[in-house]
Amino acid sequence: MQDQAVREDQLLAPADVATNPYIPNLSTIAHVDLDTSEYMIIDLYEVRDDSKKGTVPFFSQLRIHGPQGEIVRVWGHFDDGAMIDAMSSEMYQKVGHRLAPLRTSNRKLRMANGSLVTPQGQWEGHIELGGIQVEASFEVFDSGGGWDFLFGKRLMRLFNVIHDYANDIVQIRKGERRATLNNQFHIMNKTTPPINPPAPENTLIQELGDSHDESPTREVQNQVTPDNAPADNTTKPDVILEEPTITPVCIITDIPGPEEQSTDHEAGELPTEELKNKPDIYTRKTDPFKPERVNEILSLVQIGMDLDEEQKASVQQLITEYADIFALSVSEVTTVEGAVHKLHIDKDAKFSTKVYQKPTTPPQKKYLHESIDAMLSAGIIEQCNPSEVKCVSPTTLAQKAHQGLGLSLEELQYRVNEECVLHGIEPYFSSLPPRSTEPQNNEDATPADPKWRICQNFAQINKVTQIAPMPQGDIRAKQQRLSGHRW
Structure with missing residues (x-):
């Protein structure tokens, strides 16, 4: 058999027959008609994914804290087979000036081709995930463009990670604090160039320690090119040489081709x-x-x-x-550091989980869907599994006022001055530039695309929880009170 069954039950063509199959010499076998003999080639098996539903790696955005309060956001690739946590050299080159300086690393990384790579250094500090912060460290080396940040077993242990593969969510906790993370792989794909490995060869990363009792191994989807200069091992631990023994975590053949890549990529930016x-x-x-x-x-x-x-x-x-x-x-828009909103709700409280949503018009539906996509991409809201929903309330769309149908502010000021002159009063607005065009005709104004204010009804929750001692009040009333004041 030439081919072997590989990871993730990919759709493969039937296995080829051996290049030199054994064919008996029929001339030496009695009672066989050479003119009518035929050979039937039978495919022994084929591997096929009947569900047509592939799998994707788990990604979530991390917040790495700098020495002066800086916050660096980076996409973390979760891999419980990685014995180390690492940031790519390319990513560190972009954000390293906002982080604490690197320390000398005492590790070496062994690649699948047997070569050794000396990390650029080791970073130590605070890493935040889902509002939970831990003190950790990671290595910095060239990932070959395979990932920006490798979230390995050490960080998973610090965050007490539990990966629910059925729902593709990750639960983390530290003390009494808990958080649930959804896979942001599809959001990341919209904001970063797709990973395109330079070669189909898999890469093995191995952490080196001062003990030979364990053999940590890790495969990533890209080939990492080691430094050409030989590593100085005088102060480094001995190298453990082992052959790759595990299958890759990601499916290389499912990665988009180079024609889909985008070269204009700013780290951490979330375009909407x-x-x-x-x-x-x-x-x-x-x-x-x-x-x-x-x-x-x-x-x-x-x-x-x-x-x-x-x-x-x-x-x-x-x-x-x-x-x-x-x-x-x-x-x-960024979150306020240290600001946490906690809902004190009695455990016996009951909420409605039935959807009573008012039908929306096609323009409203289009605007709502685009707004939801923008907020998802920006991390303002997150997706959740329907089984996690505790309370359902209708969404109301209130159309914003003055959407292209009213007069401009400058035109209104001109008309106020005209009324003042008409009644023998000094013009109220004295610093207006001279009119360069004819007075604006409101009837000829072209309506702009309508926009709405998305309002969510939290009445059910407000009935059973504590109301904030400092409500924001009536925004329009505040604007009216401030109107006319210069400072």
């Missing part, structure tokens, strides 16, 4: 629907002071016309100095 026009400026998490991004912020912030040139320059300088606090899209 609105990033199509200018994807290069949404870099708050990687390069918040990028000149193109700062210029876009300055163009969007409206500065009052009653300021002189010196004052305007001062405001622009202030905006430029604090450009990192501005979010140009949903994808750039």
Whole structure:
């Protein structure tokens, strides 16, 4: 048999017959008619995935804490066969300036081809996952583009990871704190170039210790090219040489080809629907002071016309100095560090789990689906299994006011001044530029695509939980009270 059954029950063609099959010499066998003899080739077996449903690796976004409070977000590839945790050299080159310096590593990594790789170094610090933080370390070496961060057995032990393969979720806990993570593989695929291994050869990574009692091995889907220079083993532990003994974790043949790759990739960025026009400026998490991004912020912030040139320059300088606090899209919104909202709900409380959703129009449905996709990509909301749903409430879409049907602010100010002059009063707005066009006609205004405010009804939960002592109040009433004040 030439071929062997391989991982994940892939769809394979029938096994070929041996190149030199044994064919008896029929001329030496009595009672056999040479003219009518035929050989029937029978396929012994074929491997086929009847379910047509493949599997994908588990990915989740990690938060690595820097020495000055920096937060570096990176996609973690979960693999319980990896004896070490590691970050790729390519990723570290992008984010290393925001992390603590590397320490000298006392490990060597052995590849499947028998070569040895000396890690670039070892990082130590705090890693956060699902709101739970641990003190950990990881190695830095070249992954060949296979992954950004390898979440191995050491981190899994620190987070007490339990992987539910049936629902493809991961449960973590530390003390009394618990969290459930959904697989973000499909979200990651929308935001990062697909992994394309340079060669189909599998790679073995082996951690080296000062004991020969165990033989930790790990295969990843890419080939890692070792350093050409021989490693200095004077202060390193002895090398354990072993042959690969486990099958790959990922299916290499299912990875998209190079034609689907994108070279414009910023680490940690989560593009959403609105990033199509200018994807290069949404870099708050990687390069918040990028000149193109700062210029876009300055163009969007409206500065009052009653300021002189010196004052305007001062405001622009202030905006430029604090450009990192501005979010140009949903994808750039970050969570508040240390802010945790806990619901104190009695264990005997009962909630409705039936869906009473009001039907939506096609434009509403399109807007709602796009908004949900954007919030999923940005990490604002997460998917969950239907069995985990505890409370169901209808979603209400409230159409936003002034969606392209009203007069512009400048036109309204002109008309207020006209009414003031008509009644013998000094114009209220004195710093308006002269009109360059005819007065705007509201009837000729072209309606823009409608937008809605997505509202979720939490009445059921509010009845059984504690109300926050500082409610946000009526936003419109606050705006009215602040209206007209300069500072």
